[in-house]
Amino acid sequence: DAGVTQSPTHLIKTRGQQVTLRCSPKSGHDTVSWYQQALGQGPQFIFQYYEEEERQRGNFPDRFSGHQFPNYSSELNVNALLLGDSALYLCASSYGGAGDTQYFGPGTRLTVL
Amino acid sequence: EDQVTQSPEALRLQEGESSSLNCSYTVSGLRGLFWYRQDPGKGPEFLFTLYSAGEEKEKERLKATLTKKESFLHITAPKPEDSATYLCAVSPGGDSWGKLQFGAGTQVVVTP
Incomplete structure (x- = not known):
């Protein structure tokens, strides 16, 4: 049973560029949440997608946007990258829209130079 | 405002x-x-979910308990492979469910 997968593993971008990160949920899951984790801190909630719609959003600017596809996979897009966007980006999946137990992927390490 | 605080920030233990x-x-x-x-x-690895005060869950050397204001993760006779950062998160009720709020974590180092 495949767990949550994310791509790419690592990414290096420069300020002002745009980036797209991808996530495939655990088999049988239909809800995807995205988190940003800075070094030495706990993950911070960005947003959650269920039934192809953004159901919840954290305190992140509009530069952060996302999408969920009919197969439940998801993308996170970040525009106009800032140095402070450098972090580990985590995708988590869960079942049923209730967002109870969330299972995390390995993350994408984004470095902005 | 929802808030989660973990302590200690770091913990160094001898094996056992x-x-x-x-x-x-x-x-x-x-x-x-x-x-x-x-x-x-790496990404966080799920350990336990607790739903109500008084609930307890166990897995190998780990045991999690919950009260109305706090939760404890007990590590019994730890081994070096238990070295990791342990994160606690809460899911609020109402319209914010699913929006996990994490603590900063406790970094545990177990030495042989």
């Missing part, structure tokens, strides 16, 4: 030396409290 990690929280209508283990540079 049992200890407890604390997670105190304030949240509007707790839907669930979650414990995760995270190794450096």
Whole structure:
């Protein structure tokens, strides 16, 4: 049973560029949440997608946007990258829209130079 | 405002030396409290979900308990492979369910 997968593993971008990160949920899951984790801190909630719609959003600017596809996979897009966007980006999946137990992927390490 | 505080920030244990990690929280209508283990540079690995005060869950050397204001993760006779950062998170009730609020974590190092 495949767990949550994310791509790419690592990414290096420069300020002002745009980036797209991808996530495939655990088999049988239909809800995807995205988190940003800075070094030495706990993950911070960005947003959650269920039934192809953004159901919840954290305190992140509009530069952060996302999408969920009919197969439940998801993308996170970040525009106009800032140095402070450098972090580990985590995708988590869960079942049923209730967002109870969330299972995390390995993350994408984004470095902005 | 929902808040999760974990203590201590770091813990160094000798192999076999049992200890407890604390997670105190304030949240509007707790839907669930979650414990995760995270190794450096990797995603959090799910350990336990607790839903109501008095609930306890166990897995190998780990035991999680929940009260109305805090949760404890007890590590019994730890081994070096238990070294990791342990994260606590809460899911609020109402319209914010699913929006996990994490603590900063407790970094545990177990030496042989």
